[in-house]
Amino acid sequence: MAKKIFVLGGDGFCGWPTALHLSELGHEVVIIDNLSRRRIDAELGVHSLTPIAMVDQRLDAWHQVSGRTIRFHYLDVAQDYARLLALLAEERPEVIVHFAEQRAAPYSMRGPTEKRYTVNNNVGGTHNVLTALVACDLDAHLVHLGTMGVYGYGGAGFEIPEGYLTVQIHDDAGAPHDWEILYPTRPGSVYHMTKSIDQLLFQFYAQNDRLRITDLHQGIVWGTQTAETRRHPALINRFDYEGEYGTVLNRFLVQAALGHPLTVHGTGGQTRAFLNIQDTVRCIALAVAHPPERGDRVKIINQIAESLRVRDLARLVSDLTGAAIEYLPNPRKEAAENDLDVSNATFRALGLDPILLTDGLLAETLEISARYADRVDQRHIPARTAWTREQQAALDQAGPIETIRPVLPGVAGAGR
Amino acid sequence: MAKKIFVLGGDGFCGWPTALHLSELGHEVVIIDNLSRRRIDAELGVHSLTPIAMVDQRLDAWHQVSGRTIRFHYLDVAQDYARLLALLAEERPEVIVHFAEQRAAPYSMRGPTEKRYTVNNNVGGTHNVLTALVACDLDAHLVHLGTMGVYGYGGAGFEIPEGYLTVQIHDDAGAPHDWEILYPTRPGSVYHMTKSIDQLLFQFYAQNDRLRITDLHQGIVWGTQTAETRRHPALINRFDYEGEYGTVLNRFLVQAALGHPLTVHGTGGQTRAFLNIQDTVRCIALAVAHPPERGDRVKIINQIAESLRVRDLARLVSDLTGAAIEYLPNPRKEAAENDLDVSNATFRALGLDPILLTDGLLAETLEISARYADRVDQRHIPARTAWTREQQAALDQAGPIETIRPVLPGVAGAGR
Ligand SMILES: NC(=O)c1ccc[n+]([C@@H]2O[C@H](COP(=O)([O-])OP(=O)(O)OC[C@H]3O[C@@H](n4cnc5c(N)ncnc54)[C@H](O)[C@@H]3O)[C@@H](O)[C@H]2O)c1
Ligand SMILES: NC(=O)c1ccc[n+]([C@@H]2O[C@H](COP(=O)([O-])OP(=O)(O)OC[C@H]3O[C@@H](n4cnc5c(N)ncnc54)[C@H](O)[C@@H]3O)[C@@H](O)[C@H]2O)c1
Numbered sequence: 001m002a003k004k005i006f007v008l009g010g011d012g013f014c015g016w017p018t019a020l021h022l023s024e025l026g027h028e029v030v031i032i033d034n035l036s037r038r039r040i041d042a043e044l045g046v047h048s049l050t051p052i053a054m055v056d057q058r059l060d061a062w063h064q065v066s067g068r069t070i071r072f073h074y075l076d077v078a079q080d081y082a083r084l085l086a087l088l089a090e091e092r093p094e095v096i097v098h099f100a101e102q103r104a105a106p107y108s109m110r111g112p113t114e115k116r117y118t119v120n121n122n123v124g125g126t127h128n129v130l131t132a133l134v135a136c137d138l139d140a141h142l143v144h145l146g147t148m149g150v151y152g153y154g155g156a157g158f159e160i161p162e163g164y165l166t167v168q169i170h171d172d173a174g175a176p177h178d179w180e181i182l183y184p185t186r187p188g189s190v191y192h193m194t195k196s197i198d199q200l201l202f203q204f205y206a207q208n209d210r211l212r213i214t215d216l217h218q219g220i221v222w223g224t225q226t227a228e229t230r231r232h233p234a235l236i237n238r239f240d241y242e243g244e245y246g247t248v249l250n251r252f253l254v255q256a257a258l259g260h261p262l263t264v265h266g267t268g269g270q271t272r273a274f275l276n277i278q279d280t281v282r283c284i285a286l287a288v289a290h291p292p293e294r295g296d297r298v299k300i301i302n303q304i305a306e307s308l309r310v311r312d313l314a315r316l317v318s319d320l321t322g323a324a325i326e327y328l329p330n331p332r333k334e335a336a337e338n339d340l341d342v343s344n345a346t347f348r349a350l351g352l353d354p355i356l357l358t359d360g361l362l363a364e365t366l367e368i369s370a371r372y373a374d375r376v377d378q379r380h381i382p383a384r385t386a387w388t389r390e391q392q393a394a395l396d397q398a399g400p401i402e403t404i405r406p407v408l409p410g411v412a413g414a415g416r
Numbered sequence: 417m418a419k420k421i422f423v424l425g426g427d428g429f430c431g432w433p434t435a436l437h438l439s440e441l442g443h444e445v446v447i448i449d450n451l452s453r454r455r456i457d458a459e460l461g462v463h464s465l466t467p468i469a470m471v472d473q474r475l476d477a478w479h480q481v482s483g484r485t486i487r488f489h490y491l492d493v494a495q496d497y498a499r500l501l502a503l504l505a506e507e508r509p510e511v512i513v514h515f516a517e518q519r520a521a522p523y524s525m526r527g528p529t530e531k532r533y534t535v536n537n538n539v540g541g542t543h544n545v546l547t548a549l550v551a552c553d554l555d556a557h558l559v560h561l562g563t564m565g566v567y568g569y570g571g572a573g574f575e576i577p578e579g580y581l582t583v584q585i586h587d588d589a590g591a592p593h594d595w596e597i598l599y600p601t602r603p604g605s606v607y608h609m610t611k612s613i614d615q616l617l618f619q620f621y622a623q624n625d626r627l628r629i630t631d632l633h634q635g636i637v638w639g640t641q642t643a644e645t646r647r648h649p650a651l652i653n654r655f656d657y658e659g660e661y662g663t664v665l666n667r668f669l670v671q672a673a674l675g676h677p678l679t680v681h682g683t684g685g686q687t688r689a690f691l692n693i694q695d696t697v698r699c700i701a702l703a704v705a706h707p708p709e710r711g712d713r714v715k716i717i718n719q720i721a722e723s724l725r726v727r728d729l730a731r732l733v734s735d736l737t738g739a740a741i742e743y744l745p746n747p748r749k750e751a752a753e754n755d756l757d758v759s760n761a762t763f764r765a766l767g768l769d770p771i772l773l774t775d776g777l778l779a780e781t782l783e784i785s786a787r788y789a790d791r792v793d794q795r796h797i798p799a800r801t802a803w804t805r806e807q808q809a810a811l812d813q814a815g816p817i818e819t820i821r822p823v824l825p826g827v828a829g830a831g832r
Pocket of ligand 2 (some may be wrong): 454562563
């Protein structure tokens with residue numbers, strides 16, 4: 001059933017292909033974005049590896065290839081509450097997919113300005129959306145993108161459930177009771193902290209105002225193109241490769257394409273959860289199709305395909321490409337090694353058969369990296385932001401701790 | 417040992433007597449306040465029951481009676497980060513006591529403006545303080561006022577511990593493990609939610625930046641004067657009696673003094689924790705004297721004397737004064753009846769022997785209520801803000817559900 005859907009942050013890496021996919025499914029899509037991500041690119045002196053088109057060109061191209069219309073409103077969800085409210089009251093969308101947050105952990109740790117911006121933008125924006133829904137008495141389904149990072153990277157010895165955890169407590173008479181609680185969060189960066197805070201906002205507004213909310217705890221997204229973005233050059237999705245926004249796998253693929261060693265921070269023993277961008281858009285469509293009932297608690301779903309250690313990921317790319325692997329000091333404050341075993345039962349039950357890293361699609365992303373390699377500014381690849389003063393000093397000074405060269409030569413200048 | 421102490425929110429109900437007490441103990445006290453509480457009084461068309469002096473008059477009077485100097489900076493902690501940072505960098509206080517938040521649950525639920533203000537002011541302000549401490553590399557001890565409300569009003573069948581709860585979980589092999597977690601919060605208003613959010617901010621900054629933080633989960637404060645505020649008429653503390661800021665016990669005492677029935681919301685079966693203002697200032701002094709070590713987790717202490725059901729509190733005041741008790745619809749979304757059994761072991765171990773409601777001090781507060789009764793605007797006593805649309809309709813229409821008149825006539829026109 002076609003719905004009117006607002007996509008907040010619909011110009012971003014996940015939001016753009018999601019907007020196209022929802023439009024392709026027949027929904028009426030309205031993108032809301034303040035283009036802050038493009039502004040931050042300018043601020044950092046970088047750009048997407050892929051040559052993304054301006055918003056209007058993107059929308060025109062989509063109309064051209066699909067016959068469908070996506071509308072766009074330039075609006076800051078965190079700063080312009082009045083216009084957000086007016087727009088919701090007037091348009092009364094049935095679904096709001098909310099991607100509109102500052103989403104890079106390293107950027108959120110750069111300094112006071114970025115820490116404060118991340119908190120004010122993410123918490124302020126999410127709270128504005130919730131307040132506005134109550135203020136205009138709109139029973140829309142809010143689908144929010146959270147992160148696996150709220151779980152504090154697991155390692156608790158059990159499979160991480162979807163948002164809620166049943167624990168045992170003992171009452172004063174010593175009798176044991178089960179208690180279902182929000183999974184205790186231990187976020188590892190200001191960015192991740194804002195997602196833990198979002199959870200509290202959602203808990204309150206679902207309980208007090210019976211808002212219908214789905215919170216998707218997403219893993220690290222890799223890849224760039226989807227069925228829809230492939231249909232026209234102007235629809236191409238963004239691809240972040242630099243030290244602040246470039247997530248680990250996409251960064252490895254760019255490094256490999258350039259014949260640069262893959263840079264692993266710390267021991268590479270950190271385990272992360274991954275998901276291909278094509279599954280992001282599928283999962284969102286599934287979440288949109290399965291809203292919670294009014295009065296339900298927040299529906300929390302883990303949006304991941306698989307978990308892998310960073311060093312194993314590097315090896316995967318190294319095996320494919322022949323790239324060397326370089327071990328650098330870890331700029332993050334985190335356990336050197338951790339396990340991460342995460343349930344994705346909900347989406348699997350809804351029919352998701354996720355793309356895995358070994359399914360051959362790494363080659364496609366590698367091919368895109370190679371195609372646009374001349375757009376890369378190598379100076380921006382290394383991580384420059386550390387979590388603490390001491391780590392910053394180590395990061396600023398140190399060269400590689402160890403470099404492992406592959407035995408077999410690979411593609412794209414690897415092994416140099 | 418004398419310390420340099422910043423008191424953020426030092427013009428408020430708890431902050432003012434605390435500033436005086438810390439000054440009396442020999443500390444160098446600097447008050448920082450944006451006087452927003454006085455502005456909100458003007459906005460609501462009310463004022464403190466007690467005729468509080470302007471800030472400069474207060475500080476002059478204190479100098480006159482004590483020979484001590486308290487400095488004052490007019491500064492918005494949430495809005496003026498640059499000046500906050502400059503002040504911290506220049507003055508380098510050893511302790512920061514942080515009262516500077518919007519603290520009324522009903523005010524936080526009035527409408528979108530107040531909800532957003534409360535989140536932006538409280539979360540933004542607290543985050544500014546944390547960010548500034550890191551930015552100027554200042555190892556000050558941050559003492560923050562939290563609330564009992566983060567515990568979601570208990571009723572879990574066991575004594576609520578101080579901030580952390582040990583639960584049992586089972587690993588995938590079925591083996592049980594103890595896990596100490598932040599007590600799972602379930603805040604009941606936007607105001608309380610901001611305190612739950614503060615906890616996440618503190619957890620992160622204590623862990624990442626090794627900030628030394630004490631979070632005091634305070635109960636409802638009653639009373640008005642302390643040893644220091646009694647020393648000069650211009651030192652008198654504020655006393656909120658109206659529907660937004662007037663907390664339950666002080667409101668009952670004003671109602672009794674006016675011969676108005678005590679208004680109980682719902683069944684009065686809600687249990688709340690209470691503390692006299694004189695113990696607030698003592699507890700803060702104890703917290704200041706016992707900072708956590710650098711690298712410690714957040715030190716969470718429950719700052720309460722006792723717990724009581726609201727209807728029992730009403731009976732206490734009714735017995736003392738002969739006031740009738742009126743039952744009205746509950747504007748809050750909460751359980752009609754709840755238990756609340758809270759540990760205050762830490763402060764007891766530090767020597768606190770708290771003032772109890774039955775210790776005779778109610779009479780003093782009642783006397784102040786009677787003395788300033790002509791300053792009361794009766795129209796502002798009833799609670800006007802409900803938590804949801806449906807409750808607002810009930811509140812706007814309904815008269816008393818039931819009125820219970822006392823058997824014995826009491827003081828101050830009671831029973832009318
Ligand atoms: N990319 C990932 O690997 C990943 C993983 C887990 C979760 N997520 C989450 O998914 C969401 C989208 O991530 P992304 O990778 O697409 O990020 P992105 O930065 O590419 O996209 C975010 C979009 O939101 C917009 N935006 C930000 N603040 C806004 C505001 N106040 N008002 C209006 N628009 C605003 C930006 O301009 C941008 O277009 C984020 O919430 C992120 O935390 C992403
Ligand atoms: N009064 C109670 O019963 C009670 C109970 C539990 C916890 N607390 C907590 O204790 C603290 C103090 O409470 P109170 O009763 O004294 O409240 P209050 O409103 O009387 O005092 C708060 C003071 O902070 C100032 N302030 C607020 N925002 C500010 C900002 N952004 N910048 C600078 N100053 C700002 C106000 O002007 C005011 O003087 C609050 O954090 C409150 O949540 C109070």
